[in-house]
Structures are given as C-alpha cells and as structure tokens.
Amino acid sequence: MYSIAMKMLFHDRAKFIGLVLGVAFSTLLINQQLGIFIGLISRAGAVVVDVPEADVWVMDPGVKNLDTIFPLRDTELGRVRGVPGVAWAVPLFKSNVTIRTGNGELEASLLIGVDDTTLIGLPPQVIMGNIDELRRPDAVAVSEEGFKKVWRNQPVALGKVAELNDRRAVVVAIVKDSPKFTSSITFFTRYSQALQYTNNGRNQMSFIVAKAAEGQTPEQVSENIKVRTGLQAMSSPAFRWKAIEYVIQNTGIPISIGTVVALGILVGIAVVGLMFNLFVLENLKQFAVLKAIGTSNWRLIGMVFLQAAVVGFVGFSLGLFGATMFFETAGKSPTFQGFFLPWYVAAGSGGVAAAIIVLAALFAMRRVLFVDPAIVFRG
C-alpha cells in the first residue's frame, strides 16, 4: 500500500513540487535568519573569544558591554593580582581609532593593546609573519579582513604602513580574529604602544584579564575580586553572554529577525497545510475506493503520513542544503565572516519542518478518516 501511496504522491508533479518548495522555503528562511542572528549577536562578545588564555574579566562596575568602557586606574592591576586565586592578571586596552586607508579614506577601526611582556590578548591564529615582531616600535598586527579593507585590491603582505590617529603603524603580522560587531578592522599592538596611539586621558586600562589559579573556578575568583577591589569581575563566558544580552535587549535585531522567522514558519504551515489538504482532497475519491475495497483506516493513516513524511524530508533536505550553500557562499565575503549554520538551528528547523508536516497530515487525515466509502457508488 505504501508504494501506492508514493505513486499517488509523485503522480501530480506540480503539486508535489509545490509542497516540497513550501517546506524547503520555510526551512531555508528559518536556518538562514537564525544563522545570521546567531552570527550577529556572537560578534558582540568577539573580543572575549579572542583572548582564550584568560578566564576572568575585570572592569569598571558600570560596564555593560564591550563597547562602552570606563578605564581603570593602573593601580587596580596590582590589586587584582593580589587577590587569592588569581594565577596571573594582565592589562588589556580596547579603543576605537580612526585609520586612513590606502586610498585616503577614513575608516573606524578597533585597537586592542595586549600585555607587553606576555602578549596575552592576541588571537591565537597567526596567518602571516612572526608575532614576536610586535615588540618592535610602531609594530601592529592586523586581521586579514581588516587588511583587505584598509588596503583594497592589494595582496595581503607585511611591512605595510598605516596611520593610526596620525601616528605610524607598521604591519608585522596578519592574524585571524573573530568578527566584531562594530568594525571589521582590528589592529593589535602592545599595551604601551596602544597608549601612544590614543593618549586620551590619565586612566587607559580598559580591562584586566586574569587567569584563575589551579583548583579555583573563574566564578570563585571573580567573586573574590569583586569583594576585595570593588570592581566588576566575571568569567569569560559570563561576560560574553552579558555583551550578547546587551545587544538583544537594546537593539531591534531580535524582533526583526524573529518576525522573519515567525513568518517563515507561518508561511510554511499555511502553504504546506493548505496544499497538502488540497492534495488529499483531490485524491479523496481514490482513498474512498481503497477504503471500499478493504483498506483499513490505520493503513490509510499510514499512507497519508508516509506521503507527508516524504514531502517533509525532501523539503527539509532541500531547504537545509540551500541554507548551507548560502552560508558557504556568503561566508566568503569579508563582511559576512563568522556567520555560520549552528547544528542546533538545523536540528530545530528539522523539528519545525516535522511539526508543519504533522499538522498538515493531521489536518488532511480527518478527511480521509471520515470520507464515506459509499461515495464510490455515486456518479
């Protein structure tokens, strides 16, 4: 009977394609939009991700995210280092600077100053050059995407000279960093060098990044720092999440993307539900014939669910393939870097596609169950 169900399904190719496209469109929209959403909000905590050595972040008590910073006094570093449970603590500088690009245009960029001695705070992946060269005067490392934006249409190379706030900066290394929320150009340099590039006040230290000693959790150490210094301290994941939450709560991004996702689900339910119902309605007499010649209701339910499951599987697979291709293709663009399709979004969209199909099948199944087999005798 199930092979007959399949033949019935594939017989009307236009309707089958319509059903499959309904599910595929819904799946594509959900995956594409949620992938973009997650990629976008992840950028809010990108600076934290780029310092994997540290597991505790210390900052002014008023700081809510990575972009609104109130500098700490230099003496705070010593106080934090003295807190029990802190294995080490180093300063981290973060500021926005204006850079003049190769063709004379101005661009906003991010400047990260890392500890002079240990260079903790640099992204772990170096694409080109030697990171120790950063100890030279005026030396900076730049992200690959940043380089391409500053020196457009030029091959990525070392030794390029830029102007950061009217001061000379020589590129000695190209690194791979996480895409940021506000700027796609990020320069890394030593902490002392970064202060020379900005020089905008007495207190310059944006953050202190620290490591919990063995046997201590980052949460315990953060609590100790809070108690003993009065500063705000939290574990790396907690700070990253706080920065993401700030974006969620203070921008229209979740609402606008959530609306598109909801529309995708609604359109999926409406299109697939109506078309599947229409498909069953058009085949109702065939189901009645099968019922009249001795097919049980259970067998008919199985046939309808099989048809719905095939539509769901093919549609979901196509939609997921489309979304994957989108991220594969678009991900190559520098401005789209860091956007990806998380497995849990794909799995969730599979759940949504299954729900759409089950709803459509249940809706259509009523007709099959209650069709009067005696209609086969009516002309």
Added chain:
Amino acid sequence: MQDNAQANSNAQANVNAIVCRGIIKDFGSGNAKQRVLHGIDLEIPIGATTFLVGPSGCGKTTLISIIAGLLTATAGSVTILGQEITKMRGGRVVRFRANHLGFIFQQFNLLPSLSAVENAAVSLVVRGATLASAKRQASELLDRLGMESNKWKYPNQLSGGQQQRVAIARALVHNPRIVISDEPTASLDAETGHDVMELLREVASGADRAVVVVTHDNRIFPFADTIATMSDGRIQSCQRQISTNASDASVSTKIEH
C-alpha cells in the same frame, strides 16, 4: 482466514449468497429525517447474476452500499455467505470486504497514478500482497481480458471499455465470492456495454459466485438470471429469467412483493 473458512462452509450450506431481511435506512434526523429504504427483503442466489433495477433515486445504490458494508442500515440484517455483516464492527467488516467482495463502479474509479496492471493489482495489495507479486497475477488476468497490449498504460490512455476491463480485473483478481457492480455500462456505448456484460458474465458468474448488478440500462437485462425491481425504497418484484443466451431473454418467473 477464519472468515474465509466460515464463509466457504456457510456458502456451501446455503443456496443464497446474500440475504437481506427488513432493511430500513433513514438519512437525517428529526424533521429532516428521510426514509429511503422501507424494509427490504431480498435473496440473491449463488451461481447467478442478479440485477437490481429501478428509476433513479429509488434506493438501489443505498441498498448495495449497505450490502457491501459501506453504509450502516438503520434496521434489518444482511447476511453474506452465511455471515451477518450488519453485526460486524470496525476492522472485521473491512477484512470481510477485502476477502469476499469485488467492486465494479460506474465511473470505473481507477487510480490515475497507477498503470492498468497496478490498478488491477490493488485488490491483492489491500489483502497484504506485495505490489510485485500482485502485478504478476493481475497481469495474467488482464491478458485473459484481452488487455495484453494495454496493461502498462495509465487510465487516461485507455478507452472507456478498456478502463472497465481493468476495473473488472481489479474486482476479480483476488477471486471474491461476491461481485457488486454499479451501473457497469452507464459510461459506455451500446456495443462496448454489451462486450463488458459478456465478459462479466463469462468471468464473474461461476457456480460458486454471485454477481449483483445495479442498473437501469434495459439493454443489458438479457444478461440477468434474476431481476429485482425497486421503486420508492421497496422491492416491487423479483423475476427469475431462464434464457439460453444473452440476446434471447425469454421465460421468466415473477415473484410479486
């Protein structure tokens, strides 16, 4: 299997394949209630072709729907091959239908997505056979019905007569004891209708089978062994015909109701 064995032994013990007693059928309720069958008593003998005739709206289709277990009677009983199907519930009546009844419909009701041989095989598939094995059996039967060169075609590629042959094959492929045929010639021209009835009589009217034909096409009356005439939800008469061939309907015995 139990149904099969019981039906066979009961049928051997009875000369009637189908016995209807006091069948009443009402549609609607309250003031809108309409009685379409008024206590039908009917016996359909085994080894014969029984025609159920009468004007449109007299209740023929309702009666065969009740006989086939597709409609529930308001009152009365239907006994087929010794088993009272009006007492059967749920899956039992569905299984009984699959095992013992074959249907031929006025509009053929072939599945457009299946080829002729697949359509003919459906009755076996419903009983649990695989499509491949069912197609082998159906193919042999279609060959016997003169459909050798057309059995892989789809319904929309077949003429009315060819479609009715496929419908006949579907009704007979699982070797049912009772064949119920609703207006089998209504959609066919006179010559094709005649051919179809010849075929039906040849392949369906065995000594151990009963064929019930609902029709108001009086051109095919000569093919009947018994003609039950209905009017306003009642059997008006039941006439046994004795004839040597289909074109020579002659001696008849009339039983008035």
